[in-house]
Amino acid sequence: MCSTNIDALIFDLGDVLFTWNAPTTTEVPPKTLHAILQTPTWFDYERGRLTEDEAYEAVASKFDLSAQDVAVAFQGARDSLSSRPFMVDLIRDLKRDGRKVFAMSNISAPDWSVLRTKSADWDIFDAVYTSAEAGERKPDLSFFRHVIAQTGVDPTHTAFVDDKFDNVLAARSFGMKGVVYDEFSNVQRTLRNICGNPVARGFAFMHEHAGRHVSFTSTGHVIQENFAQLLILEALGDPALVDYTKYDGPFNFFRGGGQFTTRNFPFDADTSSIGLTIAEDITEETKHRVMDEMLRLRNTDGILQVYFDPSRPRVDPIVCVNALCFFYFNGRGDELSETLDWVEAVLRHRAYLHGTRYYEPAEAFLYFLCRLLAISERARGRLGALLRERCRERVNMPGDALALAMRVISCRATGVDATADMQRLLEMQQVDGGWEQGWFYKYGSNGVLIANRGFTTALAINAIRAWKVDVGFKSRTPSPSSE
Incomplete structure (x- = not known):
């Protein structure tokens, strides 16, 4: 039985539960790799509207790169993925009071297939929702509506954690308690404050x-x-x-x-x-x-x-x-x-x-x-x-x-x-x-x-x-x- 009015938690995965590093040994500079992630093409890839090869070809053309070099760079980024044990411990502790815990991630189907093989104590989540599965991505309101409908959570009794302010703002527009992940100490304090007595x-x-x-x-x-x-x-x-x-x-x-x-x-x-x-x-x-x-x-x-x-x-x-x-x-x-x-x-x-x-x-x-x-x-x-x-x-x-x-x-x-x-x-x-x-x-x-x-x-x-x-x-x- 929860002691506060927060009875559900929704977490982003990338840069919240997981960290990754852009490889420095490929033909794609880290700065360019990050820029690719912010393109409409990549957004469509995360929504499942493009295949992996189509996405690599499109962004390679835009940034004057080869599709093979882009594929190698993203494979290196996948290999660098690692979970944050302190976040896993915090989530597990907050879940002890009977709260439901979900993940909501902007991630393509191929990337999700890789990510789910990583050691991350996936049992802390009652369910994981991906943009590829929903056909929408954060901060699309339709993605939030999808997750709310699937989980049955009351948004006004839900906390949402993400490293992107736009995503947090969208969550807040549903009445969720939005928390921007900047550094762990701040997030830990905020979550314990809103979830604890x-x-x-x-x-x-x-x-x-x-x-x-x-x-x-x-x-x-x-x-x-x-x-x-x-x-x-x-x-x-x-x-x-x-x-x-x-x-x-x-x-x-x-x-x-x-x-x-x-x-x-x-x-x-x-x-x-x-x-x-x-x-x-x-x-x-x-x-x-x-x-x-x-x-x-x-x-x-x-x-x-x-x-x-x-x-x-x-x-x-x-x-x-x-x-x-x-x-x-x-x-x-x-x-x-x-x-x-x-x-x-x-x-x-x-x-x-x-x-x-x-x-x-x-x-x-x-x-x-x-x-x-x-x-x-x-x-x-x-x-x-x-x-x-x-x-x-x-x-x-x-x-x-x-x-x-x-x-x-x-x-x-x-x-x-x-x-x-x-x-x-x-x-x-x-x-x-x-x-x-x-x-x-x-x-x-x-x-x-x-x-x-x-x-x-x-x-x-x-x-x-x-x-x-x-x-x-x-x-x-x-x-x-x-x-």
Whole structure:
């Protein structure tokens, strides 16, 4: 039983399942041999309208060659045919879910007689359709109609793979999912994405690397930190996936000492706000004690600062949003009124568009703000309409997988259509089931970026679940205390 809506696959043979080389030791140069293959005469030969000898005579006359030399050159090309074992393995794997697999090739009857003798695990195909048998060739629509009629496939539930764009375009005109074979890695990723269940594959990636979803910098260094671990835990709710340090008080961004910064790195309001909300077995006394400490961190404008260290007077609107989540979740949101005022100003005037001191993508601000609105009815009433408009402004903007996942989640939470961004995110899933990292936060002092592939994948999973099955951001956010 197929797990997706693709229940049939149609593959070209030449330059997809098989490769061949034009011989260099004949009187027909490789360039000329390729040119012959694009002539109307050769097309008629592939349709079965000319015999082999007639085709050789016709093209020899056109290119000022002897028919014998043309025959020798094509025999050499036939001899060079070899299958691509990695394609055979991929097709066999995709067929395991119960899909029908067919081949559809522009090939003459004599060439097909030779090709079928080649070792290629022909049993992977439920049937092979040739232009010689059909009397038509790709991209003739009549050839596609013939194959559809013979196989009984539903074109809208069928994927088609060919190395020629014109053939893929013709397939798409029937509603097929057309894939141009350029290089194997792209084709493999695309086919696994359209044939596999993206959420199941994403979870498989997360479990395969459980406890090892480390972060790394744009300078190529691995860092051990708590923040991404806590966010993964919040996103997927599985403690077995992550490894973080638990504190009886404020949390530190780093696990152990600071890395590529001050060794005795101070505790921060950002990681503390997430950790004290997400980590298990945190006492109410601890939460309120830390909130009392955080209140003492406010600057002269009444805005909460980042670090539990007065010698580092830093502010960041996203850190403020996360602190507001922590306070509202525990019924004390009104104690950060000036901080909320500043967050609203940042949202209203789009001050987040080029990132913040500690966060790279514009979507980070919107994502965490949706988290706040899911927790606080008061914040939702005050900022909801404006946030919806700001989310709408980000639709179809450029972005990596993390930015797209945050965007889709934010748009879903605010009722904004981001279908095109959802499709782009689906297409970015890698062969191993994960998504490539997106630069998320950064060292404020030098701008070195930090990413975590596990976090990107966790958010991509949630984006897809929210969009496709309506299991969205709000349903995974803890219910707030009374305000």
